[in-house]
């Protein structure tokens with residue numbers, strides 16, 4: 197090709213002396229464009245000790261996948277000099293400006309890949325880029341690690357701690373979020389108190405101090421409470437609303453299951469029907485909000501409410517606890533919420549339903565922390581931070597059952613990291629100094 201084309205690509209690839217494009221080869225049948233780059237320096241500084249003007253020992257052939265050039269897959273090839281240094285007596289390969297050490301992709305290709313992985317499942321991104329998903333996973337881990345080194349946690353005050361698992365029955369992962377900034381701060385395997393202590397160490401490593409944490413939202417697990425007590429003794433704990441309501445659902449299901457197996461006749465009589473499907477409608481009707489009931493569920497729930505079944509009492513208790521929470525969100529008044537919750541607890545204690553008596557006892561023991569979980573929109577902030585993106589990250593990691601990689605993609609998507617490479621396809625250049633090449 198002409199010299200003009202080579203100099204055009206030298207500029208387009210952002211190369212500077214001593215590097216330039218020596219040869220461009222376009223293969224339309226293979227849909228491939230190959231650039232041969234050359235370094236015309238005779239002497240270079242030693243990459244290790246920076247001593248200038250050292251001789252080139254030899255050159256090693258290497259290649260890199262680059263961003264596609266229109267419909268053509270682009271590859272860069274170069275013989276990379278190794279410097280024989282007279283000062284430190286070592287032989288070291290020079291760094292090339294378009295790729296990081298040891299990577300077979302250019303930095304721009306990696307940046308594009310990373311941007312795609314923020315939006316698409318990794319396997320799909322790999323298919324689009326025509327590479328292996330394993331190659332992308334390794335890079336996600338690398339760049340996330342680099343970006344997290346520079347992450348700043350110095351203004352975190354309100355955190356949420358929860359556990360999740362990649363697949364049912366698999367080992368647990370603890371996730372810690374900044375509930376104000378709504379971003380993932382930390383994730384690690386396990387869900388014991390040590391995970392909270394590990395987070396405190398990570399916070400310190402990122403410019404934070406444990407004493408700056410004023411508030412922790414969490415489930416009622418004793419392990420997290422123990423960890424918070426050890427690592428953040430001055431922080432107030434609040435028990436998240438969604439976990440408390442889930443406990444009420446569990447208590448209600450327990451009552452219904454027990455009654456269905458020991459008193460099947462009473463249930464059938466109350467529902468006035470032997471239809472097995474009606475029993476199923478009852479199960480779901482009890483779990484759902486009345487607004488979401490189907491016709492059959494409305495029917496089953498109508499009969500339930502007119503019965504003297506234990507299940508009916510259990511359902512009323514569950515609904516009443518939800519109402520206590522809804523009122524607290526409305527009033528955002530600690531005194532009022534404490535009063536209403538205490539009234540619910542004393543009802544549940546006298547209800548002669550073992551699972552609810554147990555729940556009432558638990559809530560009473562942690563009354564202040566449960567009430568704190570009702571206020572200041574903390575529970576909603578908690579769920580917003582914890583759920584949606586985490587599910588997305590799980591989908592992104594589908595087909596790759598590796599906890600380390602899952603944690604990396606969770607950081608990539610949920611941590612709002614500021615030091616990731618930017619997407620090369622977004623216009624980032626100022627409009628001045630634009631290089632225009634006109635083929636006349």
Ligand SMILES: [Zn+2]
Nearest residue numbers: 242245281284
């Ligand atoms: Zn040297």
